[in-house]
Amino acid sequence: MNPIIKNSDFQKVASSVKPDAKNRVLLKKNLLKEDTSYHIYVNRLGQIVLDPQASIPAYEAWLFNNPEAIASVRRGLNQAAQGKIARVDIKNL
Amino acid sequence: MFEIYWTAEARANYDSLKGNAAHLKQYKAVRKSINLLAQDPRHPGLQTHEYDTLKGPAGEKVFEAYAEQNTPAAYRVFWYYGTSRGILTIIAITPHP
Numbered sequence: 001m002n003p004i005i006k007n008s009d010f011q012k013v014a015s016s017v018k019p020d021a022k023n024r025v026l027l028k029k030n031l032l033k034e035d036t037s038y039h040i041y042v043n044r045l046g047q048i049v050l051d052p053q054a055s056i057p058a059y060e061a062w063l064f065n066n067p068e069a070i071a072s073v074r075r076g077l078n079q080a081a082q083g084k085i086a087r088v089d090i091k092n093l
Numbered sequence: 094m095f096e097i098y099w100t101a102e103a104r105a106n107y108d109s110l111k112g113n114a115a116h117l118k119q120y121k122a123v124r125k126s127i128n129l130l131a132q133d134p135r136h137p138g139l140q141t142h143e144y145d146t147l148k149g150p151a152g153e154k155v156f157e158a159y160a161e162q163n164t165p166a167a168y169r170v171f172w173y174y175g176t177s178r179g180i181l182t183i184i185a186i187t188p189h190p
Contacts, residue, residue: 069190076185
């Protein structure tokens with residue numbers, strides 16, 4: 001599968017939509033999230049994909065750019081979700 | 094005072110520092126930061142701040158605390174308030190590149 005397409009289960013949400021005089025295509029409001037930006041991709045067939053992008057605060061980006069660190073945090077979160085936690089003996093740390 | 098819990102991941106992170114003579118300084122810094130978390134999670138030395146991009150298992154706010162400052166590969170402690178009042182859970186302890 002193309003790495004941009006994470007799920008190929010597309011559903012038609014509108015038919016025969018034409019660009020307006022300013023070449024804009026209007027989308028239904030519930031398709032878009034406020035404060036989300038989009039990368040736009042097009043293939044040789046002229047099919048267009050909008051890929052929503054979540055913005056990450058700059059001071060948090062290091063974690064997501066560090067595979068080992070984010071993997072460790074995700075493992076910890078999964079364990080916490082499964083109740084795999086233990087009390088820390090502060091005096092004998 | 095908060096009661097501190099940690100995940101198996103956080104404990105493994107901590108134990109890998111504790112058993113490594115080359116990381117003695119980092120081990121002491123992390124141990125001190127855990128003690129500070131138990132006393133006061135908002136202690137200025139921890140520079141605790143919320144992480145917008147992470148949530149705890151029940152949607153809790155996740156925080157990052159600094160174990161060291163102005164140090165290359167400084168360690169950071171990720172934690173959240175819970176599982177109940179007066180308890181704080183450490184998710185992971187990881188170096189900052």
